[in-house]
Each structure stands twice: as structure tokens, then as C-alpha cells.
Amino acid sequence: MIIAITSVLAIAIIAFILTIRPRDLPAAEPESPFAHLDDRKAAIYENLRDLQFEYRVGKLSDTDYQNTKKDLQKELATVLAEVDRLKAQLAGKPAVAAPAPAPKPKAERAAETKPIVFVCPSCGATFEKSLKFCGECGKSMKAASA
Amino acid sequence: MAGTSARSTFMRRSGWFAKLEMPVLALLLALAALAQTAAEKPSLDTRRVGMRLACQCGCKDSVATCSMLECGFSKPAKERIARMQAVGMSDQQIIDAFVREYGPGIYLAPPSSAGWVVPYAAVAAGLLVVWWFIRKYRRPRPLPELGTIEIDDPALSKYKDQIEKDLADLE
Amino acid sequence: MENFGSLAILLAFAVAIYAVVASVAGRIKNKPFLIASGRRAVYSVWVLMTLASAVLLHALLTNDFRFAYVAEHSNRTLPTVYKFAAWWSGQEGSLMFWSWLLATYAAVVVFTNRRKHRDMMPYVVAVLSAVQTFFLLMNNFVANPFQMLAVDKLITSVPDGSGLSPLLQYPAMAIHPPMLYLGYVGFAVPFAFAIGSLITRQPGEGWIHTTRRWTLITWLFQGTGIMLGAAWAYHVLGWGGYWGWDPVENASLLPWLSGTAFLHSVMMQEKKGMMKVWNIVLVSTTFFLCILGTMMTRSGLVQSVHAFARSDIGKYFVSFLAIGIAGTIYLILDRLDYLKSDSQLEAVVSRESSFLFNNLILLASCFAVLWGTLFPKISEAVSGDQISLDADWFNRLMVPIGLFLLFLTGVGPLFAWRRTSGESLRRNFQWPGLAAVVLVAALFVAGVRHPYALISFGFCLFVALTVIVEFYKGARSIAAKSGFSLPHAVVELTHRNTRRYGGYLVHMAIVLIFIGITGKAFNLSDTREMAQGDTMQIGHYSLHMNRMDQGENDQYQWHKAIIQVTKDGADLGTLEPEKRFYKASKQGTSEIGLRQRPNEDLYLNFAGMSDDNQRAIIQAYVNPLVFWIWAGGLVLIGGTLVCLVPSKVKMQYARTSVVGVAKTHVKA
Known part of the structure; x- marks a missing residue:
């Protein structure tokens, strides 16, 4: 009895592993070549938002705020330029600094x-x-x- | 003769042990209450001596830390230490008595200086690494591939306006 | 049944090996079918391990003493819940529990990521399955839980088992090991993603985003497990303390410390793309420390109260560690170029630097604990003498490190990212710093002279104030903008950035725990032999022995002392410390009498009978502030749970869409 059960189990497991029909393959989510740049962009926006908040609550001095904000904007511009470069490259065109579609934050604005x-x-x-x-x-x- | 040599080794070690550790031990009485494992809790004095004696029950622990309840060696040994202390014998005399009886193998050396030096050396090494890291990454490098980008660059000023507008919407 | 169990784990072993091979081969040869079959192998391992565990549990619950494991770790009168807990209370069972947890984690990871990370998932599967293979190797060939008792080749049974160690028959102890294991095993997941990302050179910080929650949950389990272990030691071992720097306790602390360092330093990578090498090193260190911790608990490498039977499984673990560490180091060195930092430090005085110090101190404490734990082995190898370092050594080393860490907990969040000017620092430090100094001065005047206690209380107030100010300023700003009431604004603030404010709550928990630990500087203890009618004094308390009682049940014999407690003349009722002697395992335990209050605990232990068997040996302890350790533990859990809640204002950005390329990738 035990022998029968164990054999059935073994066969079932092996069959489960080895018989894969094409429709069993999960459709992979599309992966954007820009994914890491988009993530980076989002991170920088997040940083900027934090920075503004900290400035408003009075944790930062004015100069710190100005300098860090400039840095972040510079980084953001670099990322946007990198997106354009990659886009041009993917489209098979010579790399020109074409303007990128603007990122659109959908954050709601609190009523004042x-x-x-x-x-x-x-x-x-x-x-x-x-x-x-x-x-x-x-x-x-x-x-x-x- | 073997006994005397073991004894003199002990004298040397116990010298700094007594000088260095005892006052600190006394200071940290409360902290020392830790590391007690068995339900029977010997006094701190018994424990201190017990820590220097290897339990012979086969556990490889010290007499003070042997975790076996009703242990055939550590329990009577602890009682014996307590009795010897009650008649005023010093730690060293008690340990000597045990060494005479069971041979030098019973003596457990106190932590050597390596026990102390290495963790602090590790902290120091870590500080050096942090210093190195800060030095290395403090140096401004041009941003990869694109070189430095000025925000006033006309090609990027478009981004700048967009960024400003988006930021106004942030909250 | 036993054959079925044996076969299941053997089959699982083969299937796990297949999962490694199929995934790697499928990825290299680019065969999606092979990769999919590797995924299915992972699910199959889980099914097989679940079946095998069911067989063992069935044997435990039905008192099948033909199983050596059941005979050793259970007996007929054992309460059912502890029969279940016996699954992870012995060597073989706990290793199988490890395997089963890993199989479960792996199945969940593979299922939730089946459509994602096409590039790196096969390697993630391979790494997880390789670890699984190692543990299945142990389950099958080194510590098989399906070993039967036999005489002359005939399977026999014993009438009754020798029972579960009575020290483990305590509710916190029944869930403490699973918690720790969930932590130990869980760190395998971020490790696998880190390695997968490293092998395939993924751009960006994908592995960190994917494993962020895993790491937090795992860290939470580990922390909870450590707290439960401390609670168990305090309530069961009867020596009046909660942390004895026992090797097994240390083993659980090590990955938690390095995991804490990892949780902080990933922020550097997320925010700025820095410290990439370091984060991989940290997550690997944490994982290998988990394996080391399992080894220390299982192999009796270092002597300990609750290490299990000594066995030779140590050498298998050492080999696994050696291969794993060597492979990881090779991978990191080979791909250093890929791990290059994206940005640099703008200023020395900045949040970044504070993270560097945070990591330094966390790792230093981790190293110190590891060093102290392994010192007996190291000294034996070097000088031939086994020198064990006692709790004093640990305390003297760890107290200053801990205090510095507490200080950084308060200081770190006050530094701004990228640069912090003196002006910003002054704004943030002024009031909390001043308040801390005032508190220390007041305590000193009030007669507190213990230097560490003074420093600790000062830092505690400082950190607590910085956290409160952080919440207050943020909430006030939100309240001003939106018209919310202040409490509503606090909730709103936390909800907007749960990771940050949950993190602050965890910092607050650390403060509470430190308050509790600092109480130890003021502990009182005394031991007396007491006959009926005797009275002893400890602190403000007066303890009067009303009577002694004794009795016996199926499981154990017991002696009890009924002690009337009065404090400054006020009657506080009775405490009843009890001494038990378990029949099956022939072991004694203590059931302490405890009066727990936020200011101090009165803790009574019935240590035994005097030599003439007439008087009870009563150990009395007054432990101030211990309450706050457990309170801190709860806040720690709460804070971590807050971190796990998704932030409310999750800004979404239009992903870059591509025109003129085959696929368009638009994801809102």
C-alpha cells in the first residue's frame, strides 16, 4: 500500500515538473528599457519633495536648501538627458537631445x-x-x- | 613540582586579574548577575572563582557556568568553594587547592588581552575604512558620460521649467 | 508512514538539485520551458516537505514512539500544543522545520515574481534551491527525523518518550524558535535577489525595491524572536536577568545587527545610488550569519544553555559556509565595475556620513559579539586553552558601543541629506541637547552617580525629543495647510511617508529598550533560606513566608512558597514562586513569582530546599524599569508594521514611452 502511494507521488511530481505546455508559460510583464531611469527619476522627485517638506518645517537652513535643491535639479536633468539619449539610440537615430515627455506627478494638492x-x-x-x-x-x- | 609550576603560572596571571578585574567586577555587580544559567544561583564570589575552574563532568564548561542541574562535579565544587570562602580563603588559594587535587588542567585562564584588543582594533579599522570612503567619494567627479550639465544649458532649461512646474504641484 | 516520509525528503532533495540545474541551464541556453520547469520544481519541493512534515507531526501527535525523534522529544502526558512544538525542539526536527520554511518562502517568492524579472529570476530560484539542497542534504543523510528505533533489525517502540525539555514548555518558548527561524530563513530571499542581480548585472536598484518588504518582515520576525527569547530567559530561567550573552542568544543577535545596518544603508542606494558593493556585502553577511547562527544552535560548536545535542553536523555547515562565502566574494570582485557608485558625497557633515557611522557601529557591535562568542574556539586554536569570555566581558565592551549607537539614533535623522550646515544643526540640536543636559544634571543632583546610567538616560531623552519634535513639526505644518487637528495631522503625516515615520517609531522603541536596560544599573538582589514565618527585606519590600506547599501531577512534582509582600507597610498580596521537577526528563525548573510594574519588578525565585530540607532558598530581585524593555519590544513591532503599510501619497510618474521601438511600455 505504502509502496503504491509513494510511487504515485513520485510519478505525479515528476510529471508536474516535466510536462509544461506552451500556455503554462506565464506571460512576462513588459520590461521597459527605461525602467531603471524612471525609477531614478522617481527617486529624485521623492528627494525633492522631502527636501521641500523639511525646509518648510524648519529643519534646514536657507543655504542648505538652495544648494541641495540645485544639486537635485541638476541630477534630474542628467537623468532626463540620459532618457533621451537612450530613446534616440533605441529608435536608431543619431543621439540628439530631444525633449523628453514631461513626467507628470499626480500628487493631489491639499486645499489651502x-x-x-x-x-x-x-x-x-x-x-x-x-x-x-x-x-x-x-x-x-x-x-x-x- | 608540576604543581608548583602550575601555581606560579597562576600567580602571574592572577596578579593582573586581581588588580584589573576585581574593582571593575565589584563596580558592575549588577551586570555580573547575568550569564547565570542554572536555576541554582551561587553567590557572585563563588561564581567568580568557579569561572576559573573547568567543570569535570564532561561539559567543557566552567564550574560556574555548567548548565547541568544536579551536576555531579560543579554542584559540590560550588558548595566547596563557598565553604572555603566562608573560612576566609582567597580566590587564589581556592584555585590552588583545586589545581593540587585535579592537576593544572582544571585551571581556566581568564580572557587574554586579545579578547579586548581585537574588537577595538576592528572599530579602528572600520574608522579607517569610513575615512577612506569619505575621501574617495568626496572628490567631485564629472557625472558619467554626459559631463557636467549646467542647469542653464538651453537644451536643459526646458527640463528646468518642467521640473519647477512639477515641484509646485508636489505636496 | 515512516517510509513515506523518508521518500518524500529524498525526492525533495533530488527535485531541489533539479531546480538549480534547470534554472541555470534554462537561463543560459535561453529555454523558457526549462526555466518554467525549475519553477515547478520549487513548488514540488514545498509539497514534498509539507507532506514529510505532516508525517512527523502525525507521529508526534499520535505518540508513535517507534520514531526515535518522537521518543526523544515527546511523551504521553505532554500537552498537545507542546507536542506540536516538539517539531522544532530537537535537532532533526528543527532542521526539517528550517527546510520547510525555506521551501515555503521560495514557493511564495517564485509565485509572486513569476512574471517579473525575467533576467534574474532563474538565478534567484537557483540560489534559493541551492540553499534548500544543502538543508535537504542534512535532512536526508545527517540528521534524519525518520530514524526508527530498532532491535535486531525489527522496528520497535518504547512505552513512553523521554519528554520535551521542561525549560521549553513555556508559551514564549513554543513560538520563539519559529520566529527566529522565520528571520534566519527569510534573509535567504534578499540574498538570493542580490546574487541574481549581481550575476545578471541588472541596471538600477531593482533587487532592493523587490526585497524591501521581505527584508523588513524578516527583520521584524528576527527582532520579535530575540525579544521572545529574552522574555523566556527572564520568566523561565529564574536568574533574574533577560540576556546572558549565551552563544545561542548571540547567534540570533548577529544577523539582526547586520540586518539593521543593511536596512539603513540601502537608503543610501535608493536615494543616491551609492554603497552598492557595501549593500551586497551586508546582505550576504547577514545571510551567512543566519547560517552560522543555525550552526551554532544545532552543532554545539560553542557551549551554551540551550544548544542541542552535540553532533558532527558542524563540519557540513562549515563547508557550506566556506563555499558560499568564497562564491559570493568572487562574484562581487568580478563585478566591481557594475557596482560603481552613481554619485558622490557632497559634504562630510551630512546624512550620508551619519549612515556610514551607523553602519560602522552596528557592524563593530556585530563583530564584537561574534568575536566574543567564538573566542573559546579561537583561543583554543591559537594557544590550546579554551578561554571563554563571560557576560562581564560582553557588557563592558557592548555598553559603550550601545550607548554610542543610541546617540547616533538621535543624531542621524537630524542631519540633512547631502549637506548640513552649522545653522541647520543648531536648529535641530539646540533644544533636545539642552534638555538632555538638564536631565543629566538633575539626575546627578538627585543622587544618581552611575556614569553609564547618567549618559544613557541623557541620550534617551535626547533621542526621544528629536523623534517627538520631528513628528510635531511635520504635523504642525500639515495641520496649518489642511486644517486638520494635530492628532489627525500626525496620522496623516505618518501615512504620507510610512517608512520614515515608522522608522522613527522604531527609534522610539530602541529608546524604551535602552531605558529598560539602564535599569539594570540599579538592580538589587538577595538570597535567603526561609522557613515558615520568616521575613526578609529587599529594597522597599518586605517578604514574609506564609507557608510552603507541595504536590504532584502527571507531568511533575512541585514545591511552592507562598510569600506575603508588603511595600512600606502597604499589603501587595502574595507571590508564589514554584520549583518543579519533571518526571519524564528528570529535570527541574523554576516558576518565578513576579510583580511587574512600570517602575520596577519584584522577582522571586524558589531556588531549592536547604540542606536540612526544612527551609526554602528564596532568591529575591528588584529589577527597576525592566517593564520598558517589553514595552519597547511592542513599539518595535508596531513601528515596523507601520513601515510595511504603503505610503498614502505615492507619487506616480508616467513611465517613458518609446515610439518606433517594437514594444511600447506604458505603465501609469
Whole structure:
């Protein structure tokens, strides 16, 4: 009895492993050649968002904020250029720096219900306290108002 | 004669042991309560001496750390140590007595300096690695393949506007 | 039945080997059918291991004492739940449990990733199956759980088994090993992905994204297992402490420490594409430490309270470790160019540097624990003397390292990524730092003189304040923008970036645990022989022996002391420490009497009877603040669970679409 059961088990296992029909192959998810660049781009946006948040809550000094923001933007531009280069290469065209489709963050924007205290002259963002540089657009708030 | 030589070795070791370890041990009484394994808990004094004696029950542990309950060697040995301490014998005298009886093999050496030096050396080596890492990656390198890109570059200013606009939408 | 079990594990062994070969060959020769059959082999191993485990469990639950394993680790009167726990309480069973867990993990990984990572998955399957093969080798040929008792070639049975070690008959101990194993085994998954990504030179940080959750869950299991182990030691071993630097405890701590380092340093790679080599090294180290930990527990390499029977399985583990480590080192060295860093350090004073120090200290503590644990073996090899390092050694070495780590826990998050100016530092450090100094001064005035305790409490307050300020500032900003109430804003804030704020909660848990550990500096203990009517004093407590009691049941004989506790004259009821003697295993255990309060525990242990058998030996301990260790453990679990919740504001970016290339890849 045991012998019969074990043989059936062994045969079943071997059959399961070895008989694969074409329709059993899982359709692979499409893999974009841009996947790693898109990830990188997303990471940089994420970093920028963090940076703005930290600046707004007052963890960062103005110079730190400005410098780091510039760095991140530079990196972002590099990645976008790399996307274009790869795209041109894939399309079999000579590498020209064609503009890339713009990334579209779909983050919702919170309704601004706070009484307005300080307004950025460049982009209109509002803050509860005085900042040297706008936490939204990064332009100088003082210079424009002066 | 074998006994005396074993004894003199011990004297030398126990010299720094006594000088260095005892005050610290006394300071860290509470911490020393750890490492007790068996349910019977000998006093700290008994434990300290027991740590220097190998249990002969076949467990390869010390008398103090032998985890066997009702162990045929470590239990009476612990009691004996306690009795000897009660009559005022020093740690060294007790250990000598055991060495005389069971031979020098029963003596367990206290941690040698290597026990201390190596972990700190590892920390120091780690610091060197961190220093090396910072030095290496601190050096500004041109960004790969594309060279440095100025954000004012006309080809990239388009990105810049887009980036600014996207950032305004972030929250 | 036993033949069926034996056959199942033997077949599993063959199938696991096939999985390795088929996956690698299929990938190299580019044969999707072979790769798919490798995947199915992984599922088959799981089915076979589940069947084999069912056979063993059936034998345990039906008291089939023909099985040597059952006879050794169970007996008729054992409660059913511990019969089940006997699965992982002995050498052979626990190794099979390991195998089964690994098979389960592998099946889940393969199933959830069956459509993803076409390039690297075959190698992931191969690595997991190779590890599986090793453990099946142990199950089949070294520690077979289906060994039968026999006399003159006839299978026989014994009337009753020798029972489960009574020390293990405790609820926390029944789930402590599975927790630790879930941790030990789980690190195989990130390791397999790291190796797969390395072999196929995947661009980007795909393996980190894929295994992020695995690593966290595994780390959580490991941490929970360690906490349960400490709770078990505290409540069962009866020596008034929770951590004795026992080799087996250390073995579980090692991968947790390096895993913690890994969890931090992957952030560098995710954010900036740095430390790629280092992360591979860390995840490999963690995995091999898990294997080493299993070996230490199983082989009796180093003496320990709860190491299992000594056996020669050590040499198999050593060979496996040697091959695995050598292979990993070769792979890393061969692919250094692929692991080149994407970016550089902008400034020395930055979050990046704080991570470097965090890693340094975590790894240093890991190394120190490893060194101390293996020192008896090392010294034996060098000088011929086995020198064991005791708890004092560990404490003296680890206390300063631990305090520095606590300090970094507070400081790290205050540094900004890329660069932090003095101005930013001042803003973040000023108030928490000042508060910590004030606290230390106040404690000093109040009479606390223990230097480590003062430093520890100071750091604890500092870290706690930085965490609270972080939550407060963020929540205030959200509240200002959206009009939420502050508590609502805190929830909103955490939900927006669960990894970060969950991480802060874990930091808070570390603070609580450190508060609890620091309490040890103020422990009191005393041992007395007490007859009925005797009274002893410890701290503010007065202990009066009301009476002694004894009795017996199927499992054990017991002695109990009923002790009336009063504190400064106020009656606090009775505590009843108990001493048990288990008949089947002929072992004694202690059931402690414990009064647990947030400020301090009163802990009574019935150590035995005096020589004249008239008086009970009562060990009394007052352990301040131990409560906070367990509280910290719960916060740690909660914080890690928060990290696992997906963040609410997950920004999605349009993926780059390609015109003029065969496939378009648009994924919102």
C-alpha cells in the first residue's frame, strides 16, 4: 500500500515538473528599457519633495536648501538627458537631445485653508511664517518684494 | 613540582586579574548577575572563582557556568568553594587547592588581552575604512558620460521649467 | 508512514538539485520551458516537505514512539500544543522545520515574481534551491527525523518518550524558535535577489525595491524572536536577568545587527545610488550569519544553555559556509565595475556620513559579539586553552558601543541629506541637547552617580525629543495647510511617508529598550533560606513566608512558597514562586513569582530546599524599569508594521514611452 502511494507521488511530481505546455508559460510583464531611469527619476522627485517638506518645517537652513535643491535639479536633468539619449539610440537615430515627455506627478494638492500670512511673489504659495526663499518654487521671497 | 609550576603560572596571571578585574567586577555587580544559567544561583564570589575552574563532568564548561542541574562535579565544587570562602580563603588559594587535587588542567585562564584588543582594533579599522570612503567619494567627479550639465544649458532649461512646474504641484 | 516520509525528503532533495540545474541551464541556453520547469520544481519541493512534515507531526501527535525523534522529544502526558512544538525542539526536527520554511518562502517568492524579472529570476530560484539542497542534504543523510528505533533489525517502540525539555514548555518558548527561524530563513530571499542581480548585472536598484518588504518582515520576525527569547530567559530561567550573552542568544543577535545596518544603508542606494558593493556585502553577511547562527544552535560548536545535542553536523555547515562565502566574494570582485557608485558625497557633515557611522557601529557591535562568542574556539586554536569570555566581558565592551549607537539614533535623522550646515544643526540640536543636559544634571543632583546610567538616560531623552519634535513639526505644518487637528495631522503625516515615520517609531522603541536596560544599573538582589514565618527585606519590600506547599501531577512534582509582600507597610498580596521537577526528563525548573510594574519588578525565585530540607532558598530581585524593555519590544513591532503599510501619497510618474521601438511600455 505504502509502496503504491509513494510511487504515485513520485510519478505525479515528476510529471508536474516535466510536462509544461506552451500556455503554462506565464506571460512576462513588459520590461521597459527605461525602467531603471524612471525609477531614478522617481527617486529624485521623492528627494525633492522631502527636501521641500523639511525646509518648510524648519529643519534646514536657507543655504542648505538652495544648494541641495540645485544639486537635485541638476541630477534630474542628467537623468532626463540620459532618457533621451537612450530613446534616440533605441529608435536608431543619431543621439540628439530631444525633449523628453514631461513626467507628470499626480500628487493631489491639499486645499489651502490656512489664513494667508506670507505670499510668494513669484508663484503665489502661502506660508505661515517668513521665509527667505519660497518653499514651493525656491525663488527668493525678499528680493522680489523689495 | 608540576604543581608548583602550575601555581606560579597562576600567580602571574592572577596578579593582573586581581588588580584589573576585581574593582571593575565589584563596580558592575549588577551586570555580573547575568550569564547565570542554572536555576541554582551561587553567590557572585563563588561564581567568580568557579569561572576559573573547568567543570569535570564532561561539559567543557566552567564550574560556574555548567548548565547541568544536579551536576555531579560543579554542584559540590560550588558548595566547596563557598565553604572555603566562608573560612576566609582567597580566590587564589581556592584555585590552588583545586589545581593540587585535579592537576593544572582544571585551571581556566581568564580572557587574554586579545579578547579586548581585537574588537577595538576592528572599530579602528572600520574608522579607517569610513575615512577612506569619505575621501574617495568626496572628490567631485564629472557625472558619467554626459559631463557636467549646467542647469542653464538651453537644451536643459526646458527640463528646468518642467521640473519647477512639477515641484509646485508636489505636496 | 515512516517510509513515506523518508521518500518524500529524498525526492525533495533530488527535485531541489533539479531546480538549480534547470534554472541555470534554462537561463543560459535561453529555454523558457526549462526555466518554467525549475519553477515547478520549487513548488514540488514545498509539497514534498509539507507532506514529510505532516508525517512527523502525525507521529508526534499520535505518540508513535517507534520514531526515535518522537521518543526523544515527546511523551504521553505532554500537552498537545507542546507536542506540536516538539517539531522544532530537537535537532532533526528543527532542521526539517528550517527546510520547510525555506521551501515555503521560495514557493511564495517564485509565485509572486513569476512574471517579473525575467533576467534574474532563474538565478534567484537557483540560489534559493541551492540553499534548500544543502538543508535537504542534512535532512536526508545527517540528521534524519525518520530514524526508527530498532532491535535486531525489527522496528520497535518504547512505552513512553523521554519528554520535551521542561525549560521549553513555556508559551514564549513554543513560538520563539519559529520566529527566529522565520528571520534566519527569510534573509535567504534578499540574498538570493542580490546574487541574481549581481550575476545578471541588472541596471538600477531593482533587487532592493523587490526585497524591501521581505527584508523588513524578516527583520521584524528576527527582532520579535530575540525579544521572545529574552522574555523566556527572564520568566523561565529564574536568574533574574533577560540576556546572558549565551552563544545561542548571540547567534540570533548577529544577523539582526547586520540586518539593521543593511536596512539603513540601502537608503543610501535608493536615494543616491551609492554603497552598492557595501549593500551586497551586508546582505550576504547577514545571510551567512543566519547560517552560522543555525550552526551554532544545532552543532554545539560553542557551549551554551540551550544548544542541542552535540553532533558532527558542524563540519557540513562549515563547508557550506566556506563555499558560499568564497562564491559570493568572487562574484562581487568580478563585478566591481557594475557596482560603481552613481554619485558622490557632497559634504562630510551630512546624512550620508551619519549612515556610514551607523553602519560602522552596528557592524563593530556585530563583530564584537561574534568575536566574543567564538573566542573559546579561537583561543583554543591559537594557544590550546579554551578561554571563554563571560557576560562581564560582553557588557563592558557592548555598553559603550550601545550607548554610542543610541546617540547616533538621535543624531542621524537630524542631519540633512547631502549637506548640513552649522545653522541647520543648531536648529535641530539646540533644544533636545539642552534638555538632555538638564536631565543629566538633575539626575546627578538627585543622587544618581552611575556614569553609564547618567549618559544613557541623557541620550534617551535626547533621542526621544528629536523623534517627538520631528513628528510635531511635520504635523504642525500639515495641520496649518489642511486644517486638520494635530492628532489627525500626525496620522496623516505618518501615512504620507510610512517608512520614515515608522522608522522613527522604531527609534522610539530602541529608546524604551535602552531605558529598560539602564535599569539594570540599579538592580538589587538577595538570597535567603526561609522557613515558615520568616521575613526578609529587599529594597522597599518586605517578604514574609506564609507557608510552603507541595504536590504532584502527571507531568511533575512541585514545591511552592507562598510569600506575603508588603511595600512600606502597604499589603501587595502574595507571590508564589514554584520549583518543579519533571518526571519524564528528570529535570527541574523554576516558576518565578513576579510583580511587574512600570517602575520596577519584584522577582522571586524558589531556588531549592536547604540542606536540612526544612527551609526554602528564596532568591529575591528588584529589577527597576525592566517593564520598558517589553514595552519597547511592542513599539518595535508596531513601528515596523507601520513601515510595511504603503505610503498614502505615492507619487506616480508616467513611465517613458518609446515610439518606433517594437514594444511600447506604458505603465501609469
